[in-house]
Amino acid sequence: xxxxxxxxxxxxxxxxxxxxxxxxxxxxxxxxxxxxxxxxxxxxxxxxxxxxxxxxxxxxxxxxxxxxxxxxxxxxxxxxxxxxxxxxxxxxxxxxxxxxxxxxxxxxxxxxxxxxxxxxxxxxxxxxxxxxxxxxxxxxxxxxxxxxxxxxxxxxxxxxxxxxxxxxxxxxxxxxxxxxxxxxxxxxxxxxxxxxxxxxxxxxxxxxxxxxxxxxxxxxxxxxxxxxxxxxxxxxxxxxxxxxxxxxxxxxxxxxxxxxxxxxxxxxxxxxxxxxxxxxxxxxxxxxxxxxxxxxxxxxxxxxxxxxxxxxxxxxxxxxxxxxxxxxxxx
Ligand SMILES: [Zn+2]
Ligand SMILES: [Zn+2]
Ligand SMILES: [Zn+2]
Numbered sequence: 001x002x003x004x005x006x007x008x009x010x011x012x013x014x015x016x017x018x019x020x021x022x023x024x025x026x027x028x029x030x031x032x033x034x035x036x037x038x039x040x041x042x043x044x045x046x047x048x049x050x051x052x053x054x055x056x057x058x059x060x061x062x063x064x065x066x067x068x069x070x071x072x073x074x075x076x077x078x079x080x081x082x083x084x085x086x087x088x089x090x091x092x093x094x095x096x097x098x099x100x101x102x103x104x105x106x107x108x109x110x111x112x113x114x115x116x117x118x119x120x121x122x123x124x125x126x127x128x129x130x131x132x133x134x135x136x137x138x139x140x141x142x143x144x145x146x147x148x149x150x151x152x153x154x155x156x157x158x159x160x161x162x163x164x165x166x167x168x169x170x171x172x173x174x175x176x177x178x179x180x181x182x183x184x185x186x187x188x189x190x191x192x193x194x195x196x197x198x199x200x201x202x203x204x205x206x207x208x209x210x211x212x213x214x215x216x217x218x219x220x221x222x223x224x225x226x227x228x229x230x231x232x233x234x235x236x237x238x239x240x241x242x243x244x245x246x247x248x249x250x251x252x253x254x255x256x257x258x259x260x261x262x263x264x265x266x267x268x269x270x271x272x273x274x275x276x277x278x279x280x281x282x283x284x285x286x287x288x289x290x291x292x293x294x295x296x297x298x299x300x301x302x303x304x305x306x307x308x309x310x311x312x313x314x315x316x317x318x319x320x321x322x323x324x325x326x327x328x329x330x331x
Pocket of ligand 3 (some may be wrong): 215218219220221222226228234
């Protein structure tokens with residue numbers, strides 16, 4: 001091992017994974033006093049107020065620090081990246097990265113303990129008509145079927161309880177206790193659509209970077225239990241962020257509901273495509289609408305995927321190109 005290797009800290013060694021600025025930020029936060037300072041300022045933070053600045057004396061009192069020189073040293077370290085000093089007012093306020101950091105900790109607190117045991121909801125499985133349940137573990141909210149394998153008929157989820165996931169959404173545990181099981185179904189549909197809408201419109205919902213996008217197609221797909229891809233549907237749109245690694249996959253059936261031509265097609269037929277938190281029926285209804293869409297691969301090289309929605313003897317067809325962008329609308 002060379003001298004350079006010996007003096008390199010573990011954070012420095014991982015700098016190439018996330019970039020120097022990110023590891024510098026992590027290093028800055030590796031101190032209890034600095035974290036206490038962020039929370040002390042956050043406590044008095046009011047986004048609607050013109051003046052968010054918290055006086056030095058207030059911070060010192062809140063964190064119980066009796067060495068002003070040392071506290072100023074830590075504040076100085078946080079300045080720039082996390083804290084801004086408002087000279088004209090003589091106080092400190094949180095910059096946006098610090099606000100996001102504190103929010104992430106608050107919304108994710110207890111992420112490993114929070115659980116919801118399977119709770120029945122009034123929505124039948126779209127594939128086998130059995131009863132379905134909501135459950136929550138490790139930061140993910142599941143809507144699942146007890147009887148069939150849900151969206152993944154070719155995968156072994158036997159160790160899961162219940163085994164057949166129909167949807168799986170990252171969901172902040174802070175919101176978990178605020179909803180009934182059916183309320184969770186609607187809230188998770190809203191959260192899932194918001195994330196999917198964001199990547200479909202080209203921006204990562206986590207870090208605001210551009211996303212890569214492509215279709216995966218299973219060449220010999222068996223919808224009743226495909227041992228090749230393991231999924232219910234053989235054509236999946238993928239979205240991946242190269243900056244933070246965020247990934248979303250979705251059937252194009254769902255993406256069609258984001259296109260204004262499809263929204264107005266349904267509107268003309270008196271059908272709403274809106275999902276609202278607190279409105280379980282809207283979540284059920286829009287999920288069924290998307291499942292009824294027909295997906296056809298209409299081009300091999302380059303890939304072209306068509307999605308057709310039908311109502312009262314009329315239909316509309318969207319064509320997606322290989323980058324999951326709509327290139328044609330036929331009504
Ligand atoms: Zn089922
Ligand atoms: Zn990202
Ligand atoms: Zn397959």
